[in-house]
Amino acid sequence: MPQQSILVVDDEAKMRRLLEIMLTQMGYEVLQAENGRVALDVLVRHEVDLIITDLRMPELDGIGLLKQLREQNNDLPVILVTAYGTVNSAVDAMKYGASDYIVRPFELDAVEAAVQRALKLAKVQRENRYLRQKVEQGWHGFIGKSPAMQAIYTQIEQVSATKTSVLIQGETGTGKELVARAIHQSSPRAEALFVSINCAAIPADILESELFGYSKGAFTGANKERVGKFELAEGGTLFLDEITEMDFNLQAKLLRVLQERSLERLGSNRTINLDVRVIAACNRNPRQAIVEQKLREDLFYRLNVFPIILPPLRERKEDILPLANFFLAQHAREFAYPFNGLEDEVTECLLAYPWPGNVRELENMMERAIVLSGGKKISITHLSSDILGAYQHKPAVTELSSTLSSAEVVPNNTGLTEQVEHLEKQLIEDALVKTNDNKAKAAQLLDISERSLWYKIKKYF
Ligand SMILES: Nc1ncnc2c1ncn2[C@@H]1O[C@H](COP(=O)(O)OP(=O)(O)OP(=O)(O)O)[C@@H](O)[C@H]1O
Ligand SMILES: [Mg+2]
Numbered sequence: 001m002p003q004q005s006i007l008v009v010d011d012e013a014k015m016r017r018l019l020e021i022m023l024t025q026m027g028y029e030v031l032q033a034e035n036g037r038v039a040l041d042v043l044v045r046h047e048v049d050l051i052i053t054d055l056r057m058p059e060l061d062g063i064g065l066l067k068q069l070r071e072q073n074n075d076l077p078v079i080l081v082t083a084y085g086t087v088n089s090a091v092d093a094m095k096y097g098a099s100d101y102i103v104r105p106f107e108l109d110a111v112e113a114a115v116q117r118a119l120k121l122a123k124v125q126r127e128n129r130y131l132r133q134k135v136e137q138g139w140h141g142f143i144g145k146s147p148a149m150q151a152i153y154t155q156i157e158q159v160s161a162t163k164t165s166v167l168i169q170g171e172t173g174t175g176k177e178l179v180a181r182a183i184h185q186s187s188p189r190a191e192a193l194f195v196s197i198n199c200a201a202i203p204a205d206i207l208e209s210e211l212f213g214y215s216k217g218a219f220t221g222a223n224k225e226r227v228g229k230f231e232l233a234e235g236g237t238l239f240l241d242e243i244t245e246m247d248f249n250l251q252a253k254l255l256r257v258l259q260e261r262s263l264e265r266l267g268s269n270r271t272i273n274l275d276v277r278v279i280a281a282c283n284r285n286p287r288q289a290i291v292e293q294k295l296r297e298d299l300f301y302r303l304n305v306f307p308i309i310l311p312p313l314r315e316r317k318e319d320i321l322p323l324a325n326f327f328l329a330q331h332a333r334e335f336a337y338p339f340n341g342l343e344d345e346v347t348e349c350l351l352a353y354p355w356p357g358n359v360r361e362l363e364n365m366m367e368r369a370i371v372l373s374g375g376k377k378i379s380i381t382h383l384s385s386d387i388l389g390a391y392q393h394k395p396a397v398t399e400l401s402s403t404l405s406s407a408e409v410v411p412n413n414t415g416l417t418e419q420v421e422h423l424e425k426q427l428i429e430d431a432l433v434k435t436n437d438n439k440a441k442a443a444q445l446l447d448i449s450e451r452s453l454w455y456k457i458k459k460y461f
Contacts, residue, residue: 004119005029005046009039009053009065010081018106019052026112036060040068043076050118051078052102055089063089066096075125077118140182142175143326144319148311152179159306160186165258167243167303168281170310172441173360173434176281177241179308184237189277192236195229199240200440204247209266211254218267230263233276243280243303244289251296258302278303283441313355313362320350323359327366328378337375345380353387356445357434364433386430425460428453 006028008019013034020030031046033039035057042048051069055062066078080101082090090101099118102110139153159166160183168176177196184194202210209218213228229238240246246254257263262273280303282289289295313320324342332339342350355361369382380388427446435441443453 003029004049005031006050006052007031007033007039007042007048009033009036009051011035011057022108022111036065039065048076050115051076052081053078054081055086063093063096066093066098070097077122079114079118140185141178143323146316146319148316149319152308152310155308156182157186159183163277165303165305166279166308168308168310169286170283171312171358172283173358174310174312175359176310180239180279180281183279189236193233194237194239195233196239196241197229198242200242200245204250208250212263212265214266215268230274230276231272235275237277237279240278240280242282244282244284244286244295248296251299255299255302313358317351321347323362324350324366327363328370331367331370335370337370340377342378346378349380349383349387353390360436361434384430428456
């Protein structure tokens with residue numbers, strides 16, 4: 001631990017000297033000031049862990065100093081020094097937030113005990129404040145105080161100090177990328193890069209050169225040398241998103257790189273050593289993916305050293321309203337609309353809905369609600385049709401027909417085919433919004449094949 005420093009404030013040089021000797025002997029660094037005014041100046045220029053101040057001093061006395069600090073929201077611990085006759089005024093001064101007082105003449109033990117107590121208390125208060133902030137103001141952008149999420153925050157803190165590989169599992173939109181970034185940002189690697197690559201979005205051969213880089217002439221079209229994502233993440237973190245979608249052979253190559261902590265660029269035999277922390281994510285059950293031969297078992301064990309499993313939103317209902325309010329306020333600010341809260345019925349709807357697209361779906365729905373509300377209180381007319389259907393607990397078929405009969409959703413005076421097509425288009429649109437335009441996931445949500453989704457997209461859009 002770095003040496004802690006204490007500012008001694010007293011108008012009598014002899015008293016300052018006495019405390020300096022005592023405190024230096026206890027291992028603290030000592031700064032001095034001859035009154036409250038000078039002490040405030042010292043604090044501008046130096047970091048201090050504790051103040052020990054006399055009560056009576058010219059210019060600015062001990063209580064005045066204490067009051068000014070608290071007015072500036074400075075909660076440094078302050079110990080007051082008092083003589084026998086003035087203990088009462090020291091006790092009074094405690095109400096301004098002094099940690100303790102010590103009575104002159106000093107006893108070395110009493111001073112030491114008071115200093116240690118005050119520093120320890122300040123540390124606990126700092127930690128409490130940090131924990132409170134973490135849950136209330138969105139630690140690393142997280143909103144949600146549910147026990148399930150608090151357990152996730154703890155896991156992030158535990159693993160971030162290490163270089164261990166992490167596998168984050170969770171349904172779409174549960175916050176896997178947010179977790180990966182939080183691990184990087186709270187790790188000693190935060191100064192280096194967080195490099196992210198989505199294995200589902202890139203064809204296998206391109207993914208290989210993206211990951212490992214290539215040398216000039218490695219293949220047709222490689223007319224320049226190129227650094228891969230692994231090298232880019234040197235000293236930092238590489239986030240391999242949707243790892244189960246990576247080509248099976250490429251997975252073997254990845255495993256080799258992870259084990260050997262080195263790689264050769266494609267077309268080169270120069271070995272490059274790596275210091276990269278790898279975080280992978282998947283939104284399907286990895287053990288199932290192993291059975292389906294989508295994920296190599298050996299790679300799974302290499303990555304799954306520290307698993308983090310994100311709970312779906314429907315399993316942490318207490319987070320729904322704080323998240324909804326957060327997103328509403330955020331988007332309201334963005335559009336310069338006022339935010340006037342939610343009608344009770346909306347609250348009920350939000351709580352009853354199973355949120356298949358999780359936090360991302362909630363965020364998108366709240367953005368849409370703010371736009372539709374134009375700054376008025378959010379009512380159920382500002383929510384989308386799927387959430388209303390779920391709220392009314394209607395089976396899918398009734399939901400379909402009720403949507404069909406709604407003049408708002410389907411144009412009037414059209415035949416059955418047009419109405420069905422219109423509805424189909426809407427459902428596809430919703431699924432694409434929910435999955436952030438991920439066709440594979442949208443097809444899963446709609447329970448149709450990816451091919452037929454492509455076909456329908458071509459037909460309707
Ligand atoms: N607990 C949370 N608090 C605040 N915002 C969150 C939280 N969880 C997720 N989000 C937000 O929801 C959106 C989706 O999160 P993220 O991209 O991390 O999900 P994901 O699990 O990676 O999804 P996918 O599997 O679809 O890639 C992001 O905008 C993210 O900031
Ligand atoms: Mg993601």
